[in-house]
Amino acid sequence: MTDELTPETPDEDEQPIKQRKNGLYPGVSDELSESMRSGWADTELHDLKPIEQAPHAARRRAALSRRFPGDRLVIPAGNLKTRSNDTEYGFRASTEYVYLTGDQTDDSVLVLEPRPNGAEGHDATVYRLPRSNRENGEFWLNGMGELWVGRRNSLDESAALLGLPCKDVRELTGQLSEATGPVRVVRGHDAGIETALTDKVTAERDEELRVYLSEARVVKDEFEIGELQKAVDSTVRGFEDVVKVLDKAEATSERYIEGTFFLRARVEGNDVGYGSICAAGPHATTLHWVRNNGEVHSGDLLLLDAGVETNSLYTADVTRTLPINGRYSALQRKIYDAVYESQEAGIAAVRPGAKFRDFHDASQRVLAEKLVEWGLVEGPVERVLELALQRRWTLHGTGHMLGLDVHDCAAARTEAYVNGTLEPGMVLTVEPGLYFQADDLTVPEEYRGIGVRIEDDILVTEDGNRNLSAGLPRRSDEVESWMAALLGKQS
Numbered sequence: 001m002t003d004e005l006t007p008e009t010p011d012e013d014e015q016p017i018k019q020r021k022n023g024l025y026p027g028v029s030d031e032l033s034e035s036m037r038s039g040w041a042d043t044e045l046h047d048l049k050p051i052e053q054a055p056h057a058a059r060r061r062a063a064l065s066r067r068f069p070g071d072r073l074v075i076p077a078g079n080l081k082t083r084s085n086d087t088e089y090g091f092r093a094s095t096e097y098v099y100l101t102g103d104q105t106d107d108s109v110l111v112l113e114p115r116p117n118g119a120e121g122h123d124a125t126v127y128r129l130p131r132s133n134r135e136n137g138e139f140w141l142n143g144m145g146e147l148w149v150g151r152r153n154s155l156d157e158s159a160a161l162l163g164l165p166c167k168d169v170r171e172l173t174g175q176l177s178e179a180t181g182p183v184r185v186v187r188g189h190d191a192g193i194e195t196a197l198t199d200k201v202t203a204e205r206d207e208e209l210r211v212y213l214s215e216a217r218v219v220k221d222e223f224e225i226g227e228l229q230k231a232v233d234s235t236v237r238g239f240e241d242v243v244k245v246l247d248k249a250e251a252t253s254e255r256y257i258e259g260t261f262f263l264r265a266r267v268e269g270n271d272v273g274y275g276s277i278c279a280a281g282p283h284a285t286t287l288h289w290v291r292n293n294g295e296v297h298s299g300d301l302l303l304l305d306a307g308v309e310t311n312s313l314y315t316a317d318v319t320r321t322l323p324i325n326g327r328y329s330a331l332q333r334k335i336y337d338a339v340y341e342s343q344e345a346g347i348a349a350v351r352p353g354a355k356f357r358d359f360h361d362a363s364q365r366v367l368a369e370k371l372v373e374w375g376l377v378e379g380p381v382e383r384v385l386e387l388a389l390q391r392r393w394t395l396h397g398t399g400h401m402l403g404l405d406v407h408d409c410a411a412a413r414t415e416a417y418v419n420g421t422l423e424p425g426m427v428l429t430v431e432p433g434l435y436f437q438a439d440d441l442t443v444p445e446e447y448r449g450i451g452v453r454i455e456d457d458i459l460v461t462e463d464g465n466r467n468l469s470a471g472l473p474r475r476s477d478e479v480e481s482w483m484a485a486l487l488g489k490q491s
Helices: 012-019 030-037 054-067 095-101 155-162 169-178 191-196 203-215 222-244 246-251 254-268 281-285 330-348 358-373 381-387 476-487
Strands: 072-076 082-084 109-114 122-128 166-168 183-185 277-280 301-306 318-323 427-430 433-436 450-453 456-461 464-467
Touching: 054 095, 054 109, 054 122, 054 155, 054 203, 054 222, 072 095, 095 109, 095 203, 109 169, 122 155, 122 169, 155 166, 166 169, 169 191, 183 203, 222 246, 222 254, 222 301, 222 318, 222 427, 222 456, 222 476, 246 254, 254 277, 254 301, 277 281, 281 301, 281 433, 281 450, 301 450, 318 330, 318 450, 318 476, 330 358, 330 427, 330 433, 330 450, 330 456, 330 476, 358 381, 358 427
Parallel strands: 072 183, 122 166
Antiparallel strands: 072 109, 109 122, 277 301, 301 318, 427 456, 433 450, 456 464
């Protein structure tokens, strides 16, 4: 990585240049500064068409406007965050901002301004950075200037793409500081914006805005469902990529698996939607194993929980537990098949009008029955479920909403989410699991260190559900045949 252009103390024979340095560009000669101000072609883009999200985002803003009449609404994209010294983490715009604009540009802010004189509705404006100024040296002397980090859209280009007026974000904090009337802001993304609104907002009112925007995403529109299917389809290909290189992973580590899936995510999308869990052997019993630095051995299982995030930032979330050598052992198959039966029961419970908790309860009942049948917990099953004794080995809830966030709609009220009712357009995961920790003395030794999870992304339809990730086999014999075909072996 190159360093930014910064003036240095000149050597003795550079002294004549030092004398010619001017005040406009401290530490830079007049000749160089004049050269950098001119001689650049006009690169303004014309005849741009709105992005695909634009009409959907407009509908979402209209609904938001109706929910908070008369309030100024401020939704920041967020800022770059320092990773170390003078390098930043890759930027990911806030979910709320992306949902309402389709834009992903750092330092940008959406403002919905109440129309004057009591008129109904709001006027929406995106505030963002314009093109770098070449007259004052920002273009090349500022580390975030376009010469260093690349061209950005002009305000006119952004307006054409987003279907929204766009203004210079550097003017916004002053305007907000002087603003009157009720204001709400989505917190946690832009400290400068929040400081400008310190005396104008309350935590309670801001939380109402955040909760509304979370609940608005519970039911997905046509565009969102299409993007989630794209994410899942790429994820399926990523799983196929991993199967094909399991021998290389055995020679290296779980990181080979992580890197293989990441390549697919970056080629076909924006990124992975969350840290990939590439858990081989006993690591499969750790729910969020993202270190991915363990060994990969033939005869063990690989629990791969990963999802591609599309360029529009919608993510898949899929898990398969695969036999590294292509064949489940008898015990592995017994545990896997129990989880499969549990998932089948859970998926069957996903339908319009069902309670959100129904698929969890259906899945947990099957797993409790298996644990009693295997003698690992004392029955009857109703007692096990009443006391939640199965949770020692099932550990987690059986699913969650999915969308722009892998755990989407997390700020929604309990009554609108986990105690709510399923509707067409909702997308959720169904992901039961059984995890026998390596140090669990309450189970036979041969169970210890085995973890199995199966996860699919399920769309609630008018008459039931559709498995968006059905392209990946789930039944144990189908998994073995699929792996054999990918590896060119006879099943």
